[in-house]
Every structure is written in C-alpha cells, then in structure tokens.
Amino acid sequence: MVNDPRPARGAAIDVLGATQAFRTSGGDLLVLDDVSFSARPGEFVALVGPSGSGKSTLLRLLAGLDAPLFGEVYVDGRKVTGPDPRRALVFQDPTLLPWRTVRQNVATGPQARGRLAASQEVIDRALETVGLTDFARSWPSQLSGGMAQRTALARALVNDPSVLLLDEPLGKLDALTRRTLQGELLRLWEEHRYTALLVTHDVSEALVLADRVVVFSPRPARIRADIEVGLPRPRDQADPAFIALRERILTLLDADLAASAPSRQDGSR
Numbered sequence: 626m627v628n629d630p631r632p633a634r635g636a637a638i639d640v641l642g643a644t645q646a647f648r649t650s651g652g653d654l655l656v657l658d659d660v661s662f663s664a665r666p667g668e669f670v671a672l673v674g675p676s677g678s679g680k681s682t683l684l685r686l687l688a689g690l691d692a693p694l695f696g697e698v699y700v701d702g703r704k705v706t707g708p709d710p711r712r713a714l715v716f717q718d719p720t721l722l723p724w725r726t727v728r729q730n731v732a733t734g735p736q737a738r739g740r741l742a743a744s745q746e747v748i749d750r751a752l753e754t755v756g757l758t759d760f761a762r763s764w765p766s767q768l769s770g771g772m773a774q775r776t777a778l779a780r781a782l783v784n785d786p787s788v789l790l791l792d793e794p795l796g797k798l799d800a801l802t803r804r805t806l807q808g809e810l811l812r813l814w815e816e817h818r819y820t821a822l823l824v825t826h827d828v829s830e831a832l833v834l835a836d837r838v839v840v841f842s843p844r845p846a847r848i849r850a851d852i853e854v855g856l857p858r859p860r861d862q863a864d865p866a867f868i869a870l871r872e873r874i875l876t877l878l879d880a881d882l883a884a885s886a887p888s889r890q891d892g893s894r
C-alpha cells in the first residue's frame with residue numbers, strides 16, 4: 626500500500642466500545658460486548674466468527690440502521706447517527722425489486738434522491754463495471770444468483786461509497802460463481818478504493834481478499850484476534866504462509882466452538 630499511487634477514497638472507521646443488546650421474550654440478549662476496532666481509509670477488512678455472534682449487528686451499526694446501546698461508531702471522525710448512501714450495505718440476499726429492471730434497480734439510490742437525470746452516466750458505468758450492460762433491461766427473475774448479486778453491487782457503487790459493508794454477499798452462490806465474484810470484489814475495491822468490511826463464513830475467502838482478518842468470539846461478540854494478512858495479491862491458496870494463516874484462524878474458531886459446547890463431564894452428575 627505504501628507505494629500505491631492511487632488516492633484512498635475510503636473513509637476511516639472507528640468503533641469505540643460498541644455494546645448492543647436486544648430485548649427478547651427470553652430476556653435481554655447481549656450481542657456485542659464492548660467491541661472496538663478501526664479500519665484505515667481504503668483498507669479491506671474481513672470479519673469472521675461463529676454464526677449468531679453479532680457480525681451483522683455490527684454492520685448495521687456502521688450502516689447507521691441501528692444505534693448501539695453503549696459506545697460510538699465514527700466514520701471519518703464523524704459520529705454515525707443514521708444511514709447514508711455513501712455507507713452502502715450489500716446483503717447475502719440481493720433484495721432486488723422484482724418489478725424494476727436491472728438498470729432501474731441500480732438507479733434506485735439516485736432516483737430516491739431526485740438525481741436520476743444527472744446520474745445516467747454513473748448508472749451506465751456501474752452496470753459496465755459489474756459486466757451487466759447487456760442485461761440492463763432484464764428483470765431480476767431472469768438473472769442467475771451471481772448476476773443478481775452483481776446488480777446489488779452496482780446498486781451500491783452508483784452511490785460512490787466511501788465504505789462498502791458486505792454481509793456474506795457470496796454466501797448463497799455456487800463455488801465457481803463465488804470464485805469469480807471474489808475476483809470481482811477485489812477488482813472493484815482496487816478500482817474504487819472504498820473501505821471494505823466483509824463478513825464471511827469462509828476463512829479462505831477472507832484471506833484471499835482482505836488486508837486484515839478480525840476474528841470474533843461466539844455471542845456476545847468480542848474481538849478474539851486481529852490478524853494482518855500481509856501477503857501479496859493475487860494470493861496463492863497453496864502458499865504455506867496462506868495455509869498457516871488459515872489454520873491459525875480455523876483453530877481460533879474451533880477453540881470457541883469447543884468452549885461453547887456443553888461439557889459431558891459437567892453434565893454427568
């Protein structure tokens with residue numbers, strides 16, 4: 626990154642002591658417990674952790690969709706108090722509007738802000754960036770899973786995000802499409818230089834893409850480890866250093882699983 630001539634357009638992220646809990650029928654559920662972490666402008670950070678540990682909850686705080694119970698979330702030094710199109714969230718499910726064409730879906734943000742006429746070029750460029758120019762007039766029902774997710778990415782990119790929040794965006798895709806879109810995610814990030822936060826279940830995916838991998842504990846989420854990847858891209862999954870990092874992270878995740886499983890000895894009395 627030191628010799629990188631491209632300016633970083635991404636925003637700095639600072640999460641300071643974020644604690645989040647939900648009121649449920651079974652009582653209060655503590656989901657995030659005093660979570661603090663930062664991302665540098667333009668950094669690509671992957672978040673991995675057990676299912677239900679609070680990763681999506683953390684992304685919702687960054688997106689400004691929810692406010693933390695305690696603690697603060699800052700983007701470029703400004704406290705997050707609500708949603709902003711420049712902090713875009715992409716979900717596992719592309720959530721396209723079925724009655725709008727691909728192009729109309731991509732145009733949703735500018736249209737909602739009354740900027741549709743001024744944004745035609747930006748919309749076309751976003752479609753081109755994700756390789757969907759020829760499908761601009763298609764309906765969501767005509768798209769493959771990978772194409773639908775590309776549409777969702779283009780819909781985020783038209784807002785020129787300074788932060789892209791990716792919540793298991795490739796989780797439902799087949800292995801081959803997933804591999805292709807991992808390459809796309811990397812290319813888009815290298816081109817746009819937003820700060821990317823990727824939640825993924827796939828440790829290899831995290832290591833192929835990210836500068837840093839943050840490992841969360843089971844709920845309530847605490848940061849278990851914060852690991853600098855430090856390998857040149859494109860990353861070689863057969864590289865012993867890659868394999869060693871993957872083993873290290875899997876061991877951290879496994880240790881948590883073992884610790885959270887009910888102990889047989891305790892239960893035998």
Ligand code: ADP
Nearest residue numbers: 647648649656675676677678679680681682683
């Ligand atoms: P992850 O993304 O790591 O799988 P989530 O952040 O989605 O986990 O959820 C963490 C925990 O918080 C889960 O147990 C989930 O059921 C609970 N949870 C999330 N959102 C709410 C909500 N709005 N109300 C009640 N419980 C919630």
Ligand code: MG
Nearest residue numbers: 680681682792
């Ligand atoms: Mg989740």
